[in-house]
Amino acid sequence: MPIFLKxxxxxxxxIVVFAFAMLxxxxxxxxxxxxxxxGFVLLLGLGWLTYSVHVRFQEDLKKYISTLSHRVNRAGEDxxxxxxxxxxxxxxxxxxxxANPYLHAxxxxxxxxxxxxxxxxxxxxxxxxxxxxxxxxxYDREYYIYGxxxxxxxxxxxxxxTVETRNLYNEEQTVVAHILLDNYxxxxxxxxxxxxxxxxxxxxxxxxQWAQEYDILLRSVADDRFIAILNYRALEDIExxxxxxxxxxxxxxxxxxxxxxxxxxxGIGEKTLRELAALAQSSLDLALGRGGDQVVxxxxxxxxxxxxxxxxxxxxxTRVRARVISHALRDFVLxxxxxxxxxxKTPDMDAIGASxxxxxxxxxxxxxxxxxxxxxxxxxxxxxxxxxVEQHEYLWSHFLTPSQALEHLTRQTLLVVVDTHKxxxxxxxxxxxxxxxxxVLDHHRRGEEFIADPALVYMEPYASSASELVTELLEYxxxxxxxxxxxxxAMLAGMMVDTKNFSIRTGARTFDAxxxxxxxxxxxxxxxxxxxxxxxxxxxxSKLIEKASIYREGMAIARSNDDEAYHQVLIAxxxxxxxxxxxxxxxxxxxxxxxxxISISARSLGEVNVQVIMEKLGGGGHLTNAATQMQDIALxxxxxxxxxxxxxxxxxxxxxQ
Numbered sequence: 001m002p003i004f005l006k007x008x009x010x011x012x013x014x015i016v017v018f019a020f021a022m023l024x025x026x027x028x029x030x031x032x033x034x035x036x037x038x039g040f041v042l043l044l045g046l047g048w049l050t051y052s053v054h055v056r057f058q059e060d061l062k063k064y065i066s067t068l069s070h071r072v073n074r075a076g077e078d079x080x081x082x083x084x085x086x087x088x089x090x091x092x093x094x095x096x097x098x099a100n101p102y103l104h105a106x107x108x109x110x111x112x113x114x115x116x117x118x119x120x121x122x123x124x125x126x127x128x129x130x131x132x133x134x135x136x137x138x139y140d141r142e143y144y145i146y147g148x149x150x151x152x153x154x155x156x157x158x159x160x161x162t163v164e165t166r167n168l169y170n171e172e173q174t175v176v177a178h179i180l181l182d183n184y185x186x187x188x189x190x191x192x193x194x195x196x197x198x199x200x201x202x203x204x205x206x207x208x209q210w211a212q213e214y215d216i217l218l219r220s221v222a223d224d225r226f227i228a229i230l231n232y233r234a235l236e237d238i239e240x241x242x243x244x245x246x247x248x249x250x251x252x253x254x255x256x257x258x259x260x261x262x263x264x265x266x267g268i269g270e271k272t273l274r275e276l277a278a279l280a281q282s283s284l285d286l287a288l289g290r291g292g293d294q295v296v297x298x299x300x301x302x303x304x305x306x307x308x309x310x311x312x313x314x315x316x317x318t319r320v321r322a323r324v325i326s327h328a329l330r331d332f333v334l335x336x337x338x339x340x341x342x343x344x345k346t347p348d349m350d351a352i353g354a355s356x357x358x359x360x361x362x363x364x365x366x367x368x369x370x371x372x373x374x375x376x377x378x379x380x381x382x383x384x385x386x387x388x389v390e391q392h393e394y395l396w397s398h399f400l401t402p403s404q405a406l407e408h409l410t411r412q413t414l415l416v417v418v419d420t421h422k423x424x425x426x427x428x429x430x431x432x433x434x435x436x437x438x439x440v441l442d443h444h445r446r447g448e449e450f451i452a453d454p455a456l457v458y459m460e461p462y463a464s465s466a467s468e469l470v471t472e473l474l475e476y477x478x479x480x481x482x483x484x485x486x487x488x489x490a491m492l493a494g495m496m497v498d499t500k501n502f503s504i505r506t507g508a509r510t511f512d513a514x515x516x517x518x519x520x521x522x523x524x525x526x527x528x529x530x531x532x533x534x535x536x537x538x539x540x541x542s543k544l545i546e547k548a549s550i551y552r553e554g555m556a557i558a559r560s561n562d563d564e565a566y567h568q569v570l571i572a573x574x575x576x577x578x579x580x581x582x583x584x585x586x587x588x589x590x591x592x593x594x595x596x597x598i599s600i601s602a603r604s605l606g607e608v609n610v611q612v613i614m615e616k617l618g619g620g621g622h623l624t625n626a627a628t629q630m631q632d633i634a635l636x637x638x639x640x641x642x643x644x645x646x647x648x649x650x651x652x653x654x655x656x657q
Contacts, residue, residue, distance in 0.1 A: 086156030171233035176276040178284040182261045182292035184224035246308040261293035269300035289446030291461035325458045326476035336414035339369035344420040350465045353494025354418040357470030364479040372405045379569040402428035419466040422449045447620045464510045467494035471513040488522035544574040554585030575601040598630040616645040
């Protein structure tokens with residue numbers, strides 16, 4: 001215990017005793033002076049003792065403080081000169097005034113008066129940063145630098161071991177992957193047993209070689225499904241190689257004349273294997289929803305990375321899934337008291353046609369149904385169809401505005417969303433919030449944004465249009481469908497618009513669906529009348545096209561003037577027209593819309609994956625048909641971003657095989 005504390009502890013009782021003795025001595029003087037004299041002598045002795053203790057205390061205190069100050073100063077000197085922490089003082093010109101011995105190893109012999117940049121060229125820039133803490137690498141060591149700008153003082157803390165430990169922890173994190181051979185059952189059914197056995201042997205050999213190269217634990221859980229366990233370091237190496245295994249499998253199977261590809265879903269960032277496996281399955285579902293032949297990596301924070309997706313979705317040869325979905329949709333319809341159908345904002349011919357198809361599904365199951373359309377937000381190419389619908393008394397009675405649809409809702413209402421799966425794109429998002437059961441029918445590749453907790457999802461990127469999907473569902477309804485000419489014609493028009501008159505994204509099942517509609521009264525001549533355009537619209541589209549130029553390797557880009565605004569449909573039509581020009585592999589049209597947003601429509605014939613390019617700009621779509629929207633940005637900047645996305649795509653070897 002310090003001496004001054006001891007003094008406080010023991011001096012107080014002596015003072016109390018001294019005062020008490022004085023009181024007693026004074027009292028005795030009145031009765032017996034001899035005792036008073038003796039008491040007085042004792043008091044003098046006590047006073048001398050007290051004074052001696054006090055003097056000794058003062059001397060000890062001075063000695064203690066002197067020793068303590070010396071020790072503190074010496075400890076401070078040792079801390080500055082011997083601790084493994086760099087200390088540097090600089091002047092207002094950022095020149096070194098003093099540095100402790102720890103920094104001498106990093107400084108030249110004559111460092112005084114030199115710029116702080118002799119330590120690192122990054123330090124002068126760090127001094128101008130508002131942050132007081134920075135991370136810097138000096139001579140293969142990691143340092144955290146803390147600065148006191150008022151004192152013009154820098155501290156250098158060696159954090160190499162901490163950083164290496166953290167990096168090791170991150171590198172050793174577990175990653176779970178689900179791997180699926182796309183279209184495996186369909187391919188193997190049509191092959192001879194010896195051929196299928198040889199093909200599977202080649203597939204397993206290539207996958208095992210890949211697993212061995214990156215130290216992956218790979219196990220087969222079914223003929224077409226695998227599970228893989230790896231660490232984050234291996235994943236980084238595989239990402240640097242851009243998942244070459246996807247291209248290797250595709251190239252190998254194409255030489256065997258089979259359409260077999262690989263899809264991989266990975267989960268990272270979760271703490272338990274169960275959570276990682278769930279995240280990996282979700283990633284695989286997203287990859288399959290986008291057409292397969294690609295890799296999706298999901299992190300716990302919601303970030304998603306995509307690789308592959310270079311080829312168009314392969315058309316399924318069986319209709320089993322369509323029949324199963326058709327029956328499931330019928331069950332949902334029967335369990336509901338009414339059905340409300342909704343497409344995307346500014347619905348096109350496909351969205352209206354698919355909505356009418358769902359209306360017929362409800363009708364054959366004796367359920368009331370309505371289609372939600374905002375008459376103030378209808379694209380010009382659909383207006384002719386809507387005019388025809390208005391003249392059709394029965395069909396028009398089943399159309400509602402968004403506000404009317406909200407009033408019609410009940411607890412047993414079934415909401416069917418067609419031609420989109422993104423909540424931000426539907427006509428009335430409030431409907432999604434208020435209904436308990438939602439069915440999603442879409443032909444677009446699945447994006448990160450998706451309707452929450454749908455009761456049923458039917459997404460087939462191989463399909464030409466939503467109208468094709470709904471037509472197949474109609475075919476498998478137990479009750480025979482009865483359609484009039486306008487209903488069948490509207491659905492056929494939706495298919496013809498999305499396939500550009502059956503020229504792109506058209507498979508055998510597309511023609512089967514068209515044949516079904518034709519047999520139910522679809523009028524091809526009426527379709528052509530519905531698809532006719534106005535002369536003014538043709539002239540406006542031509543103005544956009546004349547501004548086009550070739551950017552690189554067949555990429556045609558057209559940008560409207562800053563003071564011009566075009567309808568979304570016209571922008572898309574201009575991109576379609578550009579694609580018909582010689583030597584154009586991909587077409588991109590950039591224009592401002594009436595709502596002041598910037599729209600980019602992208603088209604290709606399959607040689608260029610415009611979906612990947614648009615996803616780099618926050619959009620999406622199909623391999624041959626995609627788009628994005630931007631806001632709070634000027635047209636020249638939007639064009640620069642598009643060119644940057646094209647450059648990245650080309651550098652990644654993005655052209656399809």
